[in-house]
Amino acid sequence: MVSSDQVWRVLENVPDPEIPVLSVVDLGIVRHVKWGDDGRLHVGLTPTYSGCPATEVIQGSVARALAMAGYQDAVIDTVLTPPWTSDWLSEQGKEKLRAFGIAPPAESVDSPRRLFGSPKIACPRCASTATERVSEFGSTPCKAHYRCTACLEPFDYFKCI
């Protein structure tokens, strides 16, 4: 039997279709890698948002990557519990987001500061916190639309959920 580490390494090379700098592992949507009682490899994926159109594309690309790596009979399990949270984004993933021009989630979902309005979001280009929210909804379900009033660039913010 092969170790699950090898499978994780395959998954680390499967990009998110909307934010290709992130792998599905960076995004925190791979919930388990294990061998089931049926003797087949099971990979558990959770959707970020219920209606995220990328979910099926991701399932397809994970299945393809696994097949190319020799796991033709791998089973993709859909896992809904516990529901995905932006807290599962890896630290490496947050840095990749910033370098790509998307501001990463500014705080943990459980942070008590969330009771007191929106956090300050730093512009991913010039790092200024003189930014304003244009819309809570952006180009994909997981992002909000912001504008930097220092460098005047618009940018996406990966929102906390």
Add this chain to the structure above:
Amino acid sequence: MTARFQYVLRLADTCLVLGQRLGEWVGHSPALEEDLGLANLSLDLIGQARLLLTYAGELEGRGRGEDDLAMSRDQSDFLNLALVEQPNGDFGRTIVRQLLVDAFQLELYEALQRSADPRIAEVAAKALKETRYHFRYSAGWVVRLGDGTEESHRRVQGALDELWRFTREFFAEDEIDREMAAAGIGPSLAQLQPRWQARIDDVLKEATLKRPADVPYSWYGKRGDHSEHLGYLLAEMQFLHRAYPGASW
């Protein structure tokens, strides 16, 4: 048909029909940001509907999947709340309808995440996070429009007066709701009402809007008794699937 199958269909159809209505705004919203906002709400709702319809199909056990249930049922088989099939009207009316439903779904999903049915509980826990964003969006706009110009105030107050009567159905329990509550699967709807009311009152106060009087009148969309508007919505939504059965891409 079992009570649980019908109960899950009610939850699913309310999401699906509202998601379809919001989708009608795509390309027609007053601003690009609102186009994206309404489309995002629509996507979340259709995603929730898909999870629930898939489960409903399994409960029914006749081999019907999410697509069969969404695209091949007729109007009287849809069990959504009558409010969500009401036409969009102007942006203000769409937002008022959204506020009323968002506040209800917040209370409903909050309760359903503790459902004795684990499938319902897990969909509710996921949907709850999304619904919080929906509520912030709709409440924010109702405040801006209500406390905005004379015209925006007049329009949203008018929409509220017109749509309020449909909210009675949210809390009207029938034998299915009671059976689900007794089994610990669903909440007592009557008990959700005061919290929904308080949530709505907070928003209306800030929006300088008046809560309309309750009227002894109600549609029962969740029993399949629909206004004429649902048929037109389904005709558009189901056309492709009915014209080309089994089409996929």
